[in-house]
Amino acid sequence: MATERVLVPIEQSVTLRRTVGYAVESALDSAGAVELHFVAAVTNDERTPTGRRAVEDAEGLLDRVRAWVDEDGGESMTVETAAIGTDRYLFSPRDYADTIVEYVHETGIDRVILDPEYRPGASAPMLRPIEHRLDEQDIAYEEAPVERRTRRAQFVTGGGASRFLALFLVSVGFYLVLGDPTYWFDLVTGAVTGLIVALTLSHVTFPKPPQAVRSTLRTLRFFVVYVPYLLYEIVKANLQVAAVILRPSMPIEPRMTRVRVAVPGGLPLTSLANSITLTPGTLTVRADDQELIIHALIPDAREGLFAGGLERGIRFVFFGRSATSIASPEERGDTEIIRGEES
Incomplete structure (x- = not known):
């Protein structure tokens, strides 16, 4: 029976660990042999400190993925890891998707497992461009059915007075820019609005206390x-x-x-x-x-x-x-x- 090659594109995310676990579990449950490929798409910024750090981070993440595979019982499983895209500059989500599709064709991948939070080099989810490209190429794929943790913002502490005053001044200033700073009604409503905003949001607006007044x-x-x-x-x-x-x-x-x-x-x-x-x-x-x-x-x-x-x-x-x-x-x-x- 031919070996099935499964690709899992990876990037640091809240669901990556569980996505790797799902890929290993699927491979162990398979009736035939499975070869897992984990790849990290990294744009070509190696000529800068930021780019070199990105490549190093990707390689470190791939090493962690190998350790997770062993933890999940895949010690004897064939696992391939690679940083891809380093020979070019990746700009748009489409560029990342094209890089992954090229790897699929070069290595004969049969199926792709997608992390639901996969978003390399971008702040927006990447799944839609990748799904479109995989559909265009008739490549089988699935999204890992893993539970997503609720992301909770940590409330900041300390510097309450300075946070309150800074947010109040910023809010009032912005209100007056949109209104008329010479009209008494706008001055009063701006102060009231700024007070409400500062009272309700000053403890979550700044990640650290702002500078002195x-x-x-x-x-x-x-x-x-x-x-x-x-x-x-x-x-x-x-x-x-x-x-x-x-x-x-x-x-x-x-x-x-x-x-x-x-x-x-x-x-x-x-x-x-x-x-x-x-x-x-x-x-x-x-x-x-x-x-x-x-x-x-x-x-x-x-x-x-x-x-x-x-x-x-x-x-x-x-x-x-x-x-x-x-x-x-x-x-x-x-x-x-x-x-x-x-x-």
């Missing part, structure tokens, strides 16, 4: 200075993109660019990523550990990224004027074009 007010003051600069960059980028579109030759040069920024993670990195996305001609695809993957439509947009104007602006907001003296990404050598597209 003085520091927070300084950041808000610097942010007010940053907004006109951001608007200027948005208007300038609009004109640059419009000029390119109106030219008969349309010299559009789409490029995927990796930029290592001198901005820490958390709110500063998120603010920079969103500022770049707000600027026409650029789109932040991924923000992770001080590294941004950005799609730039035209050369001027790409040169602006390398010059680091928005990066300096964000450093000014969160760390003051002295932080603007840091060299630009281009001067630091922290830029790289990782994929080009034909226009």
Whole structure:
């Protein structure tokens, strides 16, 4: 009897351990021989510390999967593990799905078992793109019938007063931006709304106590200075993109660019990523550990990224004027074009 080859794509998830257990149990219950393949799809970021760490994490996870197989009684079972996709840059869910389908064809996989929480390199579930590709190729698959644990957010403790005040100020400020800060009714309703939001959500909004009030007010003051600069960059980028579109030759040069920024993670990195996305001609695809993957439509947009104007602006907001003296990404050598597209 021919050996059945079963593929299980893996990524760290709340249901991975039980998915591996189900795959081993199915193999043990099978009447014939079964060869289990566990693969981790990893995008080609090996030239950066983040990418190398991702590959190392994938290899460590594959080692753990082998240990789980042994724990579940599959010591004598044929098990193959591999990190796939490292020879290319995986961008969209479709790219990950294509990589898995290629492995299926290369190794003669008969059946695929899917972890219901499988989502490599993405925040959205991956099952639908993979299911579509498997259906297109007439590849048999099933979703592991495992129970999903309820994800409970841990309530933060400590810094109650600072959390309350920070959320109150942010809520009132946002309310007045949408309303009229000169109208007494909006001032009163904004204060009431901010009070309700702070009372009900201040203990779950911040993962750690916010900075002292003085520091927070300084950041808000610097942010007010940053907004006109951001608007200027948005208007300038609009004109640059419009000029390119109106030219008969349309010299559009789409490029995927990796930029290592001198901005820490958390709110500063998120603010920079969103500022770049707000600027026409650029789109932040991924923000992770001080590294941004950005799609730039035209050369001027790409040169602006390398010059680091928005990066300096964000450093000014969160760390003051002295932080603007840091060299630009281009001067630091922290830029790289990782994929080009034909226009």
